[in-house]
Amino acid sequence: MVRLATVLFSAGFGLFWCPNSTRAAGEAPRAEVEGVFPIASDVRIAGDEKQTRFILDLDRKIPLRAFALADPYRVVIDLPQVNFHLDPGAGTVSRGLIKAFRYGLVMPGGSRMVFDLTGPAKIKNSYALDPANGQPARMVIELESVDRTTFVQALAVENRPDLRPTVGTAAAASPVATKVVASAAPDAAPDTRPVVVIDPGHGGIDNGTQAGGESEKGIVLGFGLALRDRLEKLGKYRIVMTRADDTFIPLDERVKVARNQSAALFVSIHADALPRGEGDAQGATVYTLSDKASDAEAERLADSENKADAIAGVNLTEEPTDVADILIDLAQRETRTFSNRFARLVVGEMKTTARMHKHPLKSAGFRVLKAPDVPSVLIELGYVSNKDDLQQLMSENWRSKTVGAVAKAIDGFFSKRMVSAGPGN
Numbered sequence: 001m002v003r004l005a006t007v008l009f010s011a012g013f014g015l016f017w018c019p020n021s022t023r024a025a026g027e028a029p030r031a032e033v034e035g036v037f038p039i040a041s042d043v044r045i046a047g048d049e050k051q052t053r054f055i056l057d058l059d060r061k062i063p064l065r066a067f068a069l070a071d072p073y074r075v076v077i078d079l080p081q082v083n084f085h086l087d088p089g090a091g092t093v094s095r096g097l098i099k100a101f102r103y104g105l106v107m108p109g110g111s112r113m114v115f116d117l118t119g120p121a122k123i124k125n126s127y128a129l130d131p132a133n134g135q136p137a138r139m140v141i142e143l144e145s146v147d148r149t150t151f152v153q154a155l156a157v158e159n160r161p162d163l164r165p166t167v168g169t170a171a172a173a174s175p176v177a178t179k180v181v182a183s184a185a186p187d188a189a190p191d192t193r194p195v196v197v198i199d200p201g202h203g204g205i206d207n208g209t210q211a212g213g214e215s216e217k218g219i220v221l222g223f224g225l226a227l228r229d230r231l232e233k234l235g236k237y238r239i240v241m242t243r244a245d246d247t248f249i250p251l252d253e254r255v256k257v258a259r260n261q262s263a264a265l266f267v268s269i270h271a272d273a274l275p276r277g278e279g280d281a282q283g284a285t286v287y288t289l290s291d292k293a294s295d296a297e298a299e300r301l302a303d304s305e306n307k308a309d310a311i312a313g314v315n316l317t318e319e320p321t322d323v324a325d326i327l328i329d330l331a332q333r334e335t336r337t338f339s340n341r342f343a344r345l346v347v348g349e350m351k352t353t354a355r356m357h358k359h360p361l362k363s364a365g366f367r368v369l370k371a372p373d374v375p376s377v378l379i380e381l382g383y384v385s386n387k388d389d390l391q392q393l394m395s396e397n398w399r400s401k402t403v404g405a406v407a408k409a410i411d412g413f414f415s416k417r418m419v420s421a422g423p424g425n
Contacts, residue, residue: 038062039083040103041136045095049118049145052096056113056139058082064139066126069313070155073117076313077126077141082111097121097143104205106248106312112205114313117143120151193238194264194414196231197257199368200224200241201270201305204248205312209273211384217246219393220269223381226399227269230407236414248312251367258374265342265410266376268368271393272301273385282386283357284350284402286343287378289336289370290363301380302364338375341416345409346379353401355382355392379406 042057065078084103091101099116106112125142146154200220202208208216221243228239240261242254258266274281281297293299347360357380369376381402382389392398 037081037083039085041085043086043090043093045093045098047096047143049096051124051145052098052121052143054098054101054115054141054143058137058139061128061130061137062139064126064128066123066141068121068123068151068155070120070151072310073120073151074313075115075117075121075123075141075143077113077115077139078106079111079113079139081105081109084111097145102205102207102311104207104248105246106204108245108247112248112313114205114311115141115143120146120148122146122151122154191238193236195240195261196237196410197240197242197261197263197266197374198224198228199254199257199266199268200243201268201368202248202308203243203246206248206308209271209384211273212387212390214384214390214394216271216273216384219271219384220381221246223399223403224269226403227267227406230403231410234407234411236411250309250312250314251306252309254368255371258371258376263371263374265413266369266371266374267406267410268366268376268378270305270378270380271382271384272380273383281357281383282389283355283360284382285357285360285362285380286346286350287366287369287380288339288343288361288363289366289376291365293364294362295359298362298364302366305378306365306367335371335373335375338413339369339377342375342409342413343377345412346377346406349405349409349412350402353405354398355389 039059040056041059044055044057046053046055062080062082066075068075082103086103091103094100097117097119099118101113101115103113104111121143123141124144125140127140129138129140131137200217200223202215202217203221204217206217208220210216224241225244228241228244231237231239240257240263242257243249254268257263272281272285287298287301293302343361347356350356351360366378369378382393384390384393
């Protein structure tokens with residue numbers, strides 16, 4: 001199956017991948033990795049609402065591919081993997097046609113920048129420059145304001161870059177697929193243990209919520225890796241991570257990981273935040289899939305999480321529809337029953353180690369929970385917008401205890417399933 005993440009480098013310059021390109025959260029950067037990848041050191045934006053120029057300073061010339069997307073208006077730049085050493089607030093700079101921009105890893109070997117635009121604009125020019133006359137290497141993007149009609153015409157299929165690579169390149173682009181293949185010896189007996197998929201939310205270019213200098217993507221990755229390690233020590237389950245590093249994975253790809261691995265359980269890990277002006281909330285919450293959100297807060301969160309692909313610049317209209325086609329009925333009755341049962345177990349165990357939301361069990365239409373044949377829950381560990389929750393989320397002691405609670409709930413879930421599936425039941 002072609003992975004959507006692979007589209008980022010199918011045209012222009014191929015796939016840049018290095019086996020040392022990723023590292024676990026908290027691990028010190030490796031000197032050799034710093035030397036392998038180009039370094040982006042500064043950005044400048046010049047111009048006005050008619051014409052705007054974006055300049056990125058680099059330590060070497062790199063290839064790039066730029067294209068525009070509509071609704072909302074965005075410009076996407078695909079690059080080989082880059083180490084971004086930019087000021088923390090660089091992406092909030094607004095000038096001319098650019099409202100804001102974000103950047104980060106989207107796959108091993110590949111980075112992406114996404115510009116949010118003030119209105120329709122065309123890419124007048126995009127190019128890379130060698131260092132010269134004491135100036136560093138640069139990437140230059142020149143934008144020009146156009147009307148809606150001109151913008152839409154420029155998005156015609158014949159004018160778009162090829163977003164669907166050959167199947168042959170897909171395996172190399174998938175860290176999940178690589179991990180699964182590498183763990184299976186050619187002559188090994190089939191592993192019949194239940195598969196548990198752990199899904200740390202966000203990643204790469206998608207930071208998730210941010211507060212106190214911390215990003216949701218890092219917090220949930222650390223928790224997910226710790227949960228993986230805890231479960232692997234039990235030896236009862238085969239654990240698959242949707243991401244084990246700071247890589248962006250589209251929402252539907254996360255669902256496909258669970259389905260392709262014939263997962264018995266899918267656990268998505270997040271950490272919420274309330275928008276400014278909407279009060280304060282605290283505590284962990286466990287969500288299951290529902291056509292109708294259990295309350296307004298659950299609906300807001302699902303809407304926010306379901307926009308993750310758009311945040312990363314993915315053109316949702318180009319995504320394969322095989323998952324969507326089977327979701328007319330959203331999920332089988334039995335799957336929902338198991339999801340709800342597991343959610344109650346998680347809440348019951350987490351109550352002993354973590355502060356819980358006043359309404360800890362909720363439901364909403366999360367895209368990432370829509371595998372019709374895989375029991376799935378989404379755990380919000382707490383609110384990064386709440387200073388007490390954030391302090392807990394950053395505590396190693398809290399994480400260890402809470403990881404233990406979730407692992408115990410998983411163990412209890414499978415124990416009950418095996419009993420209910422036994423003879424005479």
